[in-house]
Amino acid sequence: MSTDTPVDWTGLAPQLVDAAQQDRAWYLRIARELVAPGDRLAVDVGCGAAGMALAIARMMTCGRVVAVDAHPAVLDAARDYIHAEWSDPRVRVEPLRANIPAEITDLRDTLGAPADLVWASAAVHHVGDQQAAVTALAGLLAPGGRLALAEGGLPEHHLPWDVGLGEPGLENRLHAAQDRWFARMRAELPDSRRMPYGWTEALRRAGLSPVTTRTALDEQPPPLADTARRAVLEALAARVGRLRPTGLLTAADLDVWDRLLDPADEEWLGHREDLFRLSARSVHLGVRP
Template sequence: MSTDTQVDWAELAPQLVDAARQDRAWYLTLARELVAPGDRLAVDIGCGAAGMSLAIARMMACGRVVAVDAHPAVLDAARDHTRAEWSDPRVRIEPLRAAIPAETAALREALGAPADLIWASAAVHHAGDQQPAVTALAGLLAPGGRLALAEGGLPEHHLPWDVGLGEPGLEVRLHAAQDRWFTRMRAQLPGSRRMPYGWTEALQRAGLSRVTTRTTLDEQPPPLPDGTRRAVVEALAERVGRLRPTGLLTTADLDAWDRLLDPADEKWLGHRGDLFRLSARSVHLGVHP
Protein backbone atom coordinates (compact mmCIF):
# COMPACT_ATOMS: atom_id res chain seq x y z
CA MET A 1 0.00 0.00 0.00
CA SER A 2 1.27 3.49 -0.81
CA THR A 3 2.21 5.62 2.17
CA ASP A 4 2.18 9.02 0.46
CA THR A 5 -1.17 9.82 2.09
CA GLN A 6 -0.16 8.94 5.65
CA VAL A 7 -0.25 11.92 8.02
CA ASP A 8 2.67 12.30 10.45
CA TRP A 9 0.83 13.81 13.41
CA ALA A 10 3.98 14.14 15.52
CA GLU A 11 5.51 16.29 12.80
CA LEU A 12 2.33 18.36 12.41
CA ALA A 13 1.79 18.98 16.15
CA PRO A 14 3.60 22.37 16.24
CA GLN A 15 1.60 23.53 13.22
CA LEU A 16 -1.61 22.59 15.05
CA VAL A 17 -0.74 25.02 17.84
CA ASP A 18 -0.13 27.80 15.31
CA ALA A 19 -3.42 26.99 13.58
CA ALA A 20 -5.31 27.05 16.88
CA ARG A 21 -3.97 30.51 17.64
CA GLN A 22 -4.77 31.82 14.15
CA ASP A 23 -8.34 30.47 14.40
CA ARG A 24 -9.00 31.81 17.89
CA ALA A 25 -11.57 34.39 16.76
CA TRP A 26 -13.44 31.84 14.63
CA TYR A 27 -13.54 29.36 17.52
CA LEU A 28 -14.84 32.00 19.93
CA THR A 29 -17.58 33.09 17.53
CA LEU A 30 -18.81 29.54 17.09
CA ALA A 31 -18.49 28.60 20.76
CA ARG A 32 -20.57 31.64 21.68
CA GLU A 33 -23.34 30.30 19.43
CA LEU A 34 -23.04 26.62 20.35
CA VAL A 35 -22.68 26.65 24.14
CA ALA A 36 -25.94 26.82 26.07
CA PRO A 37 -26.22 28.36 29.58
CA GLY A 38 -26.76 25.01 31.27
CA ASP A 39 -23.97 23.07 29.53
CA ARG A 40 -21.71 21.21 31.94
CA LEU A 41 -19.99 18.63 29.71
CA ALA A 42 -18.54 19.35 26.26
CA VAL A 43 -16.36 17.13 24.09
CA ASP A 44 -13.89 18.21 21.39
CA ILE A 45 -13.30 15.26 19.04
CA GLY A 46 -10.07 15.33 17.02
CA CYS A 47 -9.07 18.25 19.20
CA GLY A 48 -5.78 19.21 17.54
CA ALA A 49 -4.14 21.77 19.82
CA ALA A 50 -7.47 22.23 21.66
CA GLY A 51 -8.25 25.64 20.22
CA MET A 52 -11.98 24.92 20.27
CA SER A 53 -11.72 23.30 23.70
CA LEU A 54 -10.41 26.61 25.03
CA ALA A 55 -13.13 28.60 23.28
CA ILE A 56 -15.86 26.34 24.68
CA ALA A 57 -14.36 26.54 28.18
CA ARG A 58 -14.46 30.34 27.98
CA MET A 59 -18.22 30.19 27.30
CA MET A 60 -19.10 27.74 30.11
CA ALA A 61 -19.89 28.82 33.66
CA CYS A 62 -18.59 25.56 35.12
CA GLY A 63 -18.05 21.93 34.16
CA ARG A 64 -15.67 19.98 31.93
CA VAL A 65 -14.37 20.11 28.38
CA VAL A 66 -12.86 16.80 27.27
CA ALA A 67 -10.32 17.21 24.46
CA VAL A 68 -10.19 13.89 22.58
CA ASP A 69 -7.68 12.69 20.01
CA ALA A 70 -6.32 9.32 18.92
CA HIS A 71 -2.71 10.46 18.58
CA PRO A 72 -0.46 10.94 21.65
CA ALA A 73 1.66 13.66 20.01
CA VAL A 74 -1.47 15.69 19.27
CA LEU A 75 -2.70 15.28 22.84
CA ASP A 76 0.69 16.46 24.12
CA ALA A 77 0.30 19.61 22.02
CA ALA A 78 -3.25 20.09 23.34
CA ARG A 79 -2.10 19.60 26.93
CA ASP A 80 0.75 22.11 26.60
CA HIS A 81 -1.46 24.65 24.83
CA THR A 82 -4.28 24.49 27.40
CA ARG A 83 -1.87 24.68 30.34
CA ALA A 84 -0.42 27.85 28.88
CA GLU A 85 -3.81 29.42 28.10
CA TRP A 86 -6.24 28.23 30.78
CA SER A 87 -6.29 28.40 34.59
CA ASP A 88 -9.95 28.86 35.61
CA PRO A 89 -10.77 25.99 38.02
CA ARG A 90 -14.50 26.28 37.39
CA VAL A 91 -14.10 24.62 33.97
CA ARG A 92 -11.61 21.78 33.60
CA ILE A 93 -10.06 20.92 30.24
CA GLU A 94 -9.14 17.24 30.20
CA PRO A 95 -7.11 15.65 27.35
CA LEU A 96 -8.18 12.07 26.59
CA ARG A 97 -6.89 9.52 24.07
CA ALA A 98 -9.65 7.72 22.15
CA ALA A 99 -10.48 6.80 18.56
CA ILE A 100 -14.00 7.11 17.14
CA PRO A 101 -15.91 4.93 16.46
CA ALA A 102 -13.68 2.03 17.59
CA GLU A 103 -13.37 3.21 21.19
CA THR A 104 -16.78 4.77 21.68
CA ALA A 105 -17.61 2.57 24.67
CA ALA A 106 -14.38 3.53 26.43
CA LEU A 107 -15.03 7.21 25.69
CA ARG A 108 -18.57 6.96 27.08
CA GLU A 109 -17.21 5.42 30.28
CA ALA A 110 -14.51 8.09 30.59
CA LEU A 111 -17.05 10.88 30.14
CA GLY A 112 -19.21 9.46 32.91
CA ALA A 113 -22.34 11.25 31.65
CA PRO A 114 -24.02 12.17 28.37
CA ALA A 115 -22.53 15.23 26.68
CA ASP A 116 -24.30 18.55 26.24
CA LEU A 117 -22.14 19.52 23.26
CA ILE A 118 -19.84 17.57 20.95
CA TRP A 119 -17.59 19.39 18.48
CA ALA A 120 -15.71 17.49 15.76
CA SER A 121 -13.62 19.51 13.30
CA ALA A 122 -12.02 17.73 10.32
CA ALA A 123 -12.09 14.55 12.40
CA VAL A 124 -14.87 12.29 11.13
CA HIS A 125 -13.38 12.17 7.62
CA HIS A 126 -10.45 10.23 9.11
CA ALA A 127 -12.81 7.35 9.98
CA GLY A 128 -12.94 4.64 7.32
CA ASP A 129 -16.73 4.42 7.59
CA GLN A 130 -17.99 7.90 8.39
CA GLN A 131 -21.67 7.22 9.08
CA PRO A 132 -21.02 4.88 12.05
CA ALA A 133 -18.64 7.52 13.41
CA VAL A 134 -21.35 10.20 13.24
CA THR A 135 -23.88 7.81 14.77
CA ALA A 136 -21.47 6.91 17.57
CA LEU A 137 -20.96 10.57 18.42
CA ALA A 138 -24.70 11.23 18.38
CA GLY A 139 -25.11 8.36 20.82
CA LEU A 140 -22.96 10.19 23.39
CA LEU A 141 -25.36 13.14 23.60
CA ALA A 142 -27.82 13.97 26.34
CA PRO A 143 -31.40 14.85 25.30
CA GLY A 144 -31.16 18.32 23.81
CA GLY A 145 -27.43 17.88 23.31
CA ARG A 146 -25.84 19.17 20.12
CA LEU A 147 -23.38 17.57 17.70
CA ALA A 148 -21.46 20.05 15.53
CA LEU A 149 -19.39 18.74 12.61
CA ALA A 150 -16.94 21.18 11.02
CA GLU A 151 -16.50 19.51 7.63
CA GLY A 152 -16.50 20.82 4.09
CA GLY A 153 -16.80 24.38 2.91
CA LEU A 154 -14.47 25.90 0.33
CA PRO A 155 -10.65 25.61 0.34
CA GLU A 156 -8.54 28.60 1.24
CA HIS A 157 -7.28 30.72 -1.66
CA HIS A 158 -4.27 33.01 -1.52
CA LEU A 159 -2.95 33.80 -5.00
CA PRO A 160 -4.10 35.70 -8.07
CA TRP A 161 -5.02 33.47 -11.01
CA ASP A 162 -1.84 34.44 -12.88
CA VAL A 163 1.28 34.71 -10.71
CA GLY A 164 3.63 35.25 -13.64
CA LEU A 165 5.22 31.79 -13.54
CA GLY A 166 4.09 28.73 -15.46
CA GLU A 167 0.56 28.32 -16.68
CA PRO A 168 -2.14 30.49 -15.05
CA GLY A 169 -4.37 28.71 -12.54
CA LEU A 170 -1.48 27.35 -10.47
CA GLU A 171 -3.38 27.42 -7.17
CA VAL A 172 -6.51 25.96 -8.77
CA ARG A 173 -4.47 22.94 -9.84
CA LEU A 174 -3.01 22.69 -6.34
CA HIS A 175 -6.55 22.42 -4.96
CA ALA A 176 -7.39 19.75 -7.55
CA ALA A 177 -4.30 17.75 -6.57
CA GLN A 178 -5.21 18.11 -2.90
CA ASP A 179 -8.67 16.75 -3.67
CA ARG A 180 -7.18 13.71 -5.42
CA TRP A 181 -4.80 13.23 -2.48
CA PHE A 182 -7.80 13.29 -0.12
CA THR A 183 -9.55 10.64 -2.23
CA ARG A 184 -6.46 8.42 -2.00
CA MET A 185 -6.22 9.00 1.75
CA ARG A 186 -9.85 8.01 2.26
CA ALA A 187 -9.45 4.87 0.10
CA GLN A 188 -6.46 3.71 2.17
CA LEU A 189 -8.16 4.01 5.57
CA PRO A 190 -8.99 0.70 7.29
CA GLY A 191 -12.58 -0.26 6.53
CA SER A 192 -12.91 2.58 4.04
CA ARG A 193 -16.43 3.02 2.71
CA ARG A 194 -17.91 5.79 0.63
CA MET A 195 -20.60 8.03 2.12
CA PRO A 196 -22.53 9.16 -0.98
CA TYR A 197 -24.54 11.90 0.73
CA GLY A 198 -23.87 15.08 2.67
CA TRP A 199 -23.16 15.77 6.32
CA THR A 200 -26.69 16.99 7.07
CA GLU A 201 -28.04 13.65 5.82
CA ALA A 202 -25.48 11.83 7.98
CA LEU A 203 -26.69 13.74 11.06
CA GLN A 204 -30.31 12.88 10.27
CA ARG A 205 -29.46 9.20 9.77
CA ALA A 206 -27.78 9.31 13.19
CA GLY A 207 -31.19 10.16 14.69
CA LEU A 208 -30.63 13.89 15.22
CA SER A 209 -33.18 16.59 14.50
CA ARG A 210 -33.25 20.34 13.74
CA VAL A 211 -30.29 19.80 11.43
CA THR A 212 -28.78 22.97 10.03
CA THR A 213 -25.60 24.23 8.38
CA ARG A 214 -23.77 27.49 9.07
CA THR A 215 -21.04 28.61 6.68
CA THR A 216 -18.63 31.37 7.66
CA LEU A 217 -16.68 33.46 5.18
CA ASP A 218 -13.07 34.07 6.20
CA GLU A 219 -11.62 36.94 4.19
CA GLN A 220 -8.43 38.95 4.65
CA PRO A 221 -7.79 41.19 1.64
CA PRO A 222 -4.35 42.41 0.60
CA PRO A 223 -2.04 43.70 1.80
CA LEU A 224 -1.69 41.06 4.52
CA PRO A 225 0.23 41.81 7.73
CA ASP A 226 3.77 40.44 7.63
CA GLY A 227 3.00 37.64 10.07
CA THR A 228 -0.07 36.51 8.14
CA ARG A 229 1.81 36.65 4.84
CA ARG A 230 4.54 34.43 6.31
CA ALA A 231 1.91 31.99 7.59
CA VAL A 232 0.32 31.82 4.13
CA VAL A 233 3.66 31.09 2.46
CA GLU A 234 4.48 28.44 5.07
CA ALA A 235 1.07 26.79 4.62
CA LEU A 236 1.50 26.67 0.84
CA ALA A 237 5.01 25.22 1.26
CA GLU A 238 3.63 22.50 3.55
CA ARG A 239 0.90 21.58 1.04
CA VAL A 240 3.28 21.48 -1.91
CA GLY A 241 5.74 19.43 0.13
CA ARG A 242 3.08 16.89 1.03
CA LEU A 243 1.95 16.57 -2.59
CA ARG A 244 5.44 16.52 -4.13
CA PRO A 245 6.06 12.73 -3.83
CA THR A 246 2.54 11.77 -4.94
CA GLY A 247 2.86 12.49 -8.67
CA LEU A 248 -0.30 14.60 -8.51
CA LEU A 249 1.49 17.83 -9.50
CA THR A 250 3.17 18.24 -12.87
CA THR A 251 6.89 18.92 -13.17
CA ALA A 252 6.12 22.34 -14.62
CA ASP A 253 3.91 23.24 -11.66
CA LEU A 254 6.49 21.98 -9.16
CA ASP A 255 9.15 24.09 -10.86
CA ALA A 256 6.91 27.14 -10.51
CA TRP A 257 6.19 26.39 -6.85
CA ASP A 258 9.91 25.89 -6.15
CA ARG A 259 10.62 29.43 -7.30
CA LEU A 260 7.60 30.93 -5.56
CA LEU A 261 8.55 29.29 -2.26
CA ASP A 262 12.28 30.03 -2.39
CA PRO A 263 13.17 33.13 -0.29
CA ALA A 264 16.32 33.58 -2.42
CA ASP A 265 14.30 33.85 -5.65
CA GLU A 266 13.05 37.19 -6.95
CA LYS A 267 9.63 35.55 -7.47
CA TRP A 268 9.32 34.51 -3.80
CA LEU A 269 5.74 34.86 -2.60
CA GLY A 270 6.93 36.66 0.50
CA HIS A 271 7.75 39.67 -1.69
CA ARG A 272 4.21 39.97 -3.06
CA GLY A 273 1.75 42.52 -1.79
CA ASP A 274 -1.28 40.87 -3.43
CA LEU A 275 -1.52 37.70 -1.30
CA PHE A 276 -4.87 37.27 0.44
CA ARG A 277 -6.87 34.79 2.48
CA LEU A 278 -10.32 33.71 1.34
CA SER A 279 -12.19 30.59 2.41
CA ALA A 280 -15.58 29.39 3.62
CA ARG A 281 -15.98 27.00 6.55
CA SER A 282 -19.12 24.95 7.10
CA VAL A 283 -20.40 23.64 10.44
CA HIS A 284 -23.27 21.13 10.39
CA LEU A 285 -25.38 20.91 13.54
CA GLY A 286 -27.86 18.33 14.82
CA VAL A 287 -29.76 18.09 18.09
CA HIS A 288 -30.57 14.98 20.11
CA PRO A 289 -34.38 14.78 20.39
Protein backbone atom coordinates in the same frame (compact mmCIF):
# COMPACT_ATOMS: atom_id res chain seq x y z
CA MET B 1 -8.61 10.03 13.70
CA SER B 2 -7.33 6.57 12.89
CA THR B 3 -3.69 6.02 13.76
CA ASP B 4 -3.30 4.24 10.39
CA THR B 5 -3.93 7.29 8.23
CA PRO B 6 -1.09 8.40 5.92
CA VAL B 7 -1.03 11.83 7.55
CA ASP B 8 2.13 12.73 9.47
CA TRP B 9 0.48 14.05 12.62
CA THR B 10 3.80 14.25 14.48
CA GLY B 11 5.18 16.58 11.84
CA LEU B 12 1.96 18.58 11.69
CA ALA B 13 1.66 19.12 15.46
CA PRO B 14 3.56 22.47 15.52
CA GLN B 15 1.41 23.74 12.65
CA LEU B 16 -1.71 22.88 14.62
CA VAL B 17 -0.69 25.35 17.32
CA ASP B 18 -0.21 28.07 14.70
CA ALA B 19 -3.61 27.19 13.22
CA ALA B 20 -5.26 27.43 16.65
CA GLN B 21 -3.83 30.90 17.10
CA GLN B 22 -4.78 32.03 13.60
CA ASP B 23 -8.34 30.69 13.96
CA ARG B 24 -8.96 32.02 17.46
CA ALA B 25 -11.52 34.64 16.36
CA TRP B 26 -13.42 32.11 14.21
CA TYR B 27 -13.47 29.56 17.04
CA LEU B 28 -14.82 32.14 19.47
CA ARG B 29 -17.53 33.23 17.06
CA ILE B 30 -18.72 29.66 16.47
CA ALA B 31 -18.44 28.68 20.13
CA ARG B 32 -20.56 31.68 21.11
CA GLU B 33 -23.33 30.33 18.85
CA LEU B 34 -23.02 26.70 19.94
CA VAL B 35 -22.69 26.84 23.73
CA ALA B 36 -25.93 27.01 25.71
CA PRO B 37 -26.18 28.59 29.20
CA GLY B 38 -26.71 25.25 30.94
CA ASP B 39 -23.88 23.34 29.24
CA ARG B 40 -21.62 21.56 31.71
CA LEU B 41 -19.82 18.98 29.55
CA ALA B 42 -18.41 19.54 26.07
CA VAL B 43 -16.17 17.31 23.96
CA ASP B 44 -13.82 18.42 21.18
CA VAL B 45 -13.11 15.36 19.02
CA GLY B 46 -9.99 15.48 16.87
CA CYS B 47 -8.98 18.48 18.92
CA GLY B 48 -5.75 19.50 17.20
CA ALA B 49 -4.05 22.02 19.48
CA ALA B 50 -7.35 22.47 21.42
CA GLY B 51 -8.15 25.88 19.95
CA MET B 52 -11.87 25.13 19.79
CA ALA B 53 -11.84 23.36 23.16
CA LEU B 54 -10.55 26.58 24.72
CA ALA B 55 -13.08 28.71 22.83
CA ILE B 56 -15.90 26.51 24.14
CA ALA B 57 -14.48 26.74 27.67
CA ARG B 58 -14.51 30.53 27.43
CA MET B 59 -18.25 30.44 26.74
CA MET B 60 -19.08 28.16 29.69
CA THR B 61 -19.64 29.37 33.25
CA CYS B 62 -18.61 26.06 34.84
CA GLY B 63 -18.05 22.41 33.99
CA ARG B 64 -15.42 20.79 31.79
CA VAL B 65 -14.30 20.47 28.21
CA VAL B 66 -12.59 17.26 27.11
CA ALA B 67 -10.16 17.61 24.19
CA VAL B 68 -9.90 14.23 22.46
CA ASP B 69 -7.42 12.97 19.90
CA ALA B 70 -5.87 9.63 18.96
CA HIS B 71 -2.35 10.89 18.27
CA PRO B 72 0.14 11.39 21.14
CA ALA B 73 2.05 14.19 19.41
CA VAL B 74 -1.18 16.11 18.79
CA LEU B 75 -2.27 15.64 22.39
CA ASP B 76 1.12 16.87 23.60
CA ALA B 77 0.63 20.03 21.54
CA ALA B 78 -2.90 20.42 22.93
CA ARG B 79 -1.71 19.89 26.50
CA ASP B 80 1.00 22.55 26.12
CA TYR B 81 -1.41 25.01 24.52
CA ILE B 82 -4.03 24.48 27.22
CA HIS B 83 -1.40 24.99 29.92
CA ALA B 84 -0.27 28.24 28.30
CA GLU B 85 -3.75 29.64 27.59
CA TRP B 86 -6.10 28.45 30.34
CA SER B 87 -6.25 29.15 34.07
CA ASP B 88 -9.96 29.51 34.97
CA PRO B 89 -10.70 26.85 37.64
CA ARG B 90 -14.46 27.04 37.00
CA VAL B 91 -14.09 25.18 33.71
CA ARG B 92 -11.60 22.32 33.41
CA VAL B 93 -10.07 21.66 30.00
CA GLU B 94 -8.72 18.11 29.86
CA PRO B 95 -6.81 16.36 27.05
CA LEU B 96 -7.76 12.71 26.53
CA ARG B 97 -6.48 10.08 24.14
CA ALA B 98 -9.16 8.06 22.35
CA ASN B 99 -9.72 6.67 18.86
CA ILE B 100 -13.08 7.35 17.23
CA PRO B 101 -15.20 5.33 16.67
CA ALA B 102 -13.29 2.25 17.87
CA GLU B 103 -13.05 3.42 21.49
CA ILE B 104 -16.34 5.28 21.69
CA THR B 105 -17.73 2.99 24.41
CA ASP B 106 -14.68 3.59 26.57
CA LEU B 107 -14.94 7.32 25.92
CA ARG B 108 -18.57 7.36 27.02
CA ASP B 109 -17.59 5.60 30.24
CA THR B 110 -14.61 7.89 30.78
CA LEU B 111 -16.72 11.02 30.41
CA GLY B 112 -18.98 9.78 33.18
CA ALA B 113 -22.00 11.68 31.85
CA PRO B 114 -23.67 12.40 28.52
CA ALA B 115 -22.33 15.47 26.72
CA ASP B 116 -24.19 18.70 26.13
CA LEU B 117 -22.04 19.54 23.11
CA VAL B 118 -19.76 17.48 20.87
CA TRP B 119 -17.59 19.30 18.34
CA ALA B 120 -15.62 17.59 15.57
CA SER B 121 -13.70 19.66 13.03
CA ALA B 122 -12.07 17.97 10.02
CA ALA B 123 -11.89 14.79 12.09
CA VAL B 124 -14.61 12.42 10.89
CA HIS B 125 -13.26 12.35 7.34
CA HIS B 126 -10.17 10.58 8.70
CA VAL B 127 -12.32 7.59 9.75
CA GLY B 128 -12.96 4.80 7.25
CA ASP B 129 -16.68 4.50 8.02
CA GLN B 130 -17.78 8.11 8.41
CA GLN B 131 -21.43 7.31 9.12
CA ALA B 132 -20.44 4.93 11.92
CA ALA B 133 -18.29 7.70 13.41
CA VAL B 134 -21.12 10.26 13.26
CA THR B 135 -23.54 7.78 14.82
CA ALA B 136 -21.03 6.97 17.57
CA LEU B 137 -20.50 10.65 18.34
CA ALA B 138 -24.26 11.23 18.46
CA GLY B 139 -24.39 8.46 21.07
CA LEU B 140 -22.35 10.63 23.43
CA LEU B 141 -25.10 13.25 23.65
CA ALA B 142 -27.62 13.92 26.38
CA PRO B 143 -31.21 14.64 25.26
CA GLY B 144 -31.11 18.11 23.78
CA GLY B 145 -27.36 17.82 23.27
CA ARG B 146 -25.80 19.03 20.02
CA LEU B 147 -23.32 17.44 17.66
CA ALA B 148 -21.49 20.00 15.49
CA LEU B 149 -19.43 18.81 12.52
CA ALA B 150 -17.11 21.31 10.84
CA GLU B 151 -16.70 19.57 7.49
CA GLY B 152 -16.88 20.79 3.93
CA GLY B 153 -17.18 24.37 2.81
CA LEU B 154 -14.78 25.86 0.25
CA PRO B 155 -10.99 25.45 0.21
CA GLU B 156 -8.84 28.31 1.38
CA HIS B 157 -7.37 30.55 -1.31
CA HIS B 158 -4.28 32.70 -0.92
CA LEU B 159 -2.95 33.71 -4.34
CA PRO B 160 -4.10 35.74 -7.34
CA TRP B 161 -5.11 33.63 -10.33
CA ASP B 162 -1.96 34.67 -12.21
CA VAL B 163 1.20 34.82 -10.09
CA GLY B 164 3.45 35.69 -13.05
CA LEU B 165 5.17 32.30 -13.30
CA GLY B 166 4.01 29.24 -15.21
CA GLU B 167 0.41 28.82 -16.33
CA PRO B 168 -2.28 30.88 -14.58
CA GLY B 169 -4.53 28.96 -12.20
CA LEU B 170 -1.64 27.51 -10.17
CA GLU B 171 -3.53 27.39 -6.87
CA ASN B 172 -6.64 25.93 -8.52
CA ARG B 173 -4.54 23.04 -9.78
CA LEU B 174 -3.14 22.58 -6.28
CA HIS B 175 -6.69 22.25 -4.93
CA ALA B 176 -7.55 19.73 -7.66
CA ALA B 177 -4.48 17.66 -6.77
CA GLN B 178 -5.45 17.87 -3.10
CA ASP B 179 -8.90 16.46 -3.94
CA ARG B 180 -7.34 13.51 -5.72
CA TRP B 181 -4.94 12.95 -2.80
CA PHE B 182 -7.89 13.07 -0.41
CA ALA B 183 -9.72 10.40 -2.40
CA ARG B 184 -6.62 8.17 -2.24
CA MET B 185 -6.22 8.78 1.48
CA ARG B 186 -9.81 7.80 2.17
CA ALA B 187 -9.57 4.70 -0.02
CA GLU B 188 -6.56 3.50 2.00
CA LEU B 189 -8.20 3.89 5.42
CA PRO B 190 -9.12 0.72 7.33
CA ASP B 191 -12.77 -0.24 6.71
CA SER B 192 -13.06 2.58 4.19
CA ARG B 193 -16.60 3.06 2.93
CA ARG B 194 -18.04 5.68 0.67
CA MET B 195 -20.63 8.03 2.12
CA PRO B 196 -22.59 9.10 -0.96
CA TYR B 197 -24.58 11.81 0.79
CA GLY B 198 -23.92 14.99 2.72
CA TRP B 199 -23.13 15.67 6.35
CA THR B 200 -26.66 16.81 7.16
CA GLU B 201 -28.00 13.46 5.97
CA ALA B 202 -25.34 11.68 8.06
CA LEU B 203 -26.58 13.56 11.13
CA ARG B 204 -30.18 12.58 10.37
CA ARG B 205 -29.22 8.93 9.93
CA ALA B 206 -27.56 9.16 13.34
CA GLY B 207 -30.98 9.95 14.80
CA LEU B 208 -30.53 13.69 15.27
CA SER B 209 -33.22 16.29 14.60
CA PRO B 210 -33.46 19.10 13.76
CA VAL B 211 -30.38 19.38 11.56
CA THR B 212 -29.08 22.69 10.25
CA THR B 213 -26.01 24.06 8.45
CA ARG B 214 -24.27 27.38 8.84
CA THR B 215 -21.51 28.46 6.45
CA ALA B 216 -19.34 31.39 7.42
CA LEU B 217 -16.95 33.40 5.28
CA ASP B 218 -13.44 33.54 6.68
CA GLU B 219 -11.51 36.40 5.12
CA GLN B 220 -8.22 38.16 5.79
CA PRO B 221 -7.62 40.63 2.96
CA PRO B 222 -4.18 41.85 1.88
CA PRO B 223 -1.81 42.97 3.12
CA LEU B 224 -1.51 40.18 5.67
CA ALA B 225 0.12 40.65 9.03
CA ASP B 226 3.50 38.93 9.36
CA THR B 227 2.07 36.06 11.44
CA ALA B 228 -0.72 35.41 8.95
CA ARG B 229 1.71 35.65 6.02
CA ARG B 230 3.99 33.10 7.70
CA ALA B 231 1.03 30.77 8.31
CA VAL B 232 0.02 30.96 4.64
CA LEU B 233 3.55 30.17 3.46
CA GLU B 234 3.84 27.25 5.88
CA ALA B 235 0.47 25.87 4.83
CA LEU B 236 1.32 26.07 1.13
CA ALA B 237 4.75 24.53 1.68
CA ALA B 238 3.21 21.67 3.68
CA ARG B 239 0.60 20.98 1.02
CA VAL B 240 3.09 21.05 -1.84
CA GLY B 241 5.46 18.85 0.18
CA ARG B 242 2.71 16.30 0.81
CA LEU B 243 1.70 16.21 -2.86
CA ARG B 244 5.24 16.25 -4.32
CA PRO B 245 5.84 12.46 -4.22
CA THR B 246 2.33 11.53 -5.36
CA GLY B 247 2.66 12.46 -9.03
CA LEU B 248 -0.49 14.57 -8.78
CA LEU B 249 1.31 17.82 -9.56
CA THR B 250 3.08 18.39 -12.87
CA ALA B 251 6.83 18.96 -12.98
CA ALA B 252 6.19 22.45 -14.37
CA ASP B 253 3.94 23.37 -11.45
CA LEU B 254 6.41 21.94 -8.95
CA ASP B 255 9.15 24.08 -10.45
CA VAL B 256 6.97 27.16 -9.96
CA TRP B 257 6.13 26.22 -6.38
CA ASP B 258 9.83 25.67 -5.65
CA ARG B 259 10.55 29.23 -6.68
CA LEU B 260 7.55 30.74 -4.92
CA LEU B 261 8.39 28.98 -1.63
CA ASP B 262 12.16 29.62 -1.68
CA PRO B 263 13.11 32.65 0.48
CA ALA B 264 16.29 33.03 -1.58
CA ASP B 265 14.35 33.42 -4.84
CA GLU B 266 13.28 36.84 -6.05
CA GLU B 267 9.80 35.40 -6.71
CA TRP B 268 9.37 34.24 -3.09
CA LEU B 269 5.78 34.66 -1.97
CA GLY B 270 6.99 36.28 1.24
CA HIS B 271 7.83 39.39 -0.81
CA ARG B 272 4.29 39.78 -2.12
CA GLU B 273 1.76 42.21 -0.67
CA ASP B 274 -1.23 40.58 -2.36
CA LEU B 275 -1.41 37.34 -0.36
CA PHE B 276 -4.75 36.81 1.35
CA ARG B 277 -6.84 34.20 3.18
CA LEU B 278 -10.33 33.48 1.88
CA SER B 279 -12.46 30.43 2.58
CA ALA B 280 -15.96 29.38 3.54
CA ARG B 281 -16.38 27.03 6.50
CA SER B 282 -19.48 24.94 7.05
CA VAL B 283 -20.71 23.73 10.43
CA HIS B 284 -23.46 21.10 10.41
CA LEU B 285 -25.47 20.84 13.62
CA GLY B 286 -27.74 18.07 14.83
CA VAL B 287 -29.74 17.89 18.06
CA ARG B 288 -30.51 14.71 19.98
CA PRO B 289 -34.28 14.55 20.57
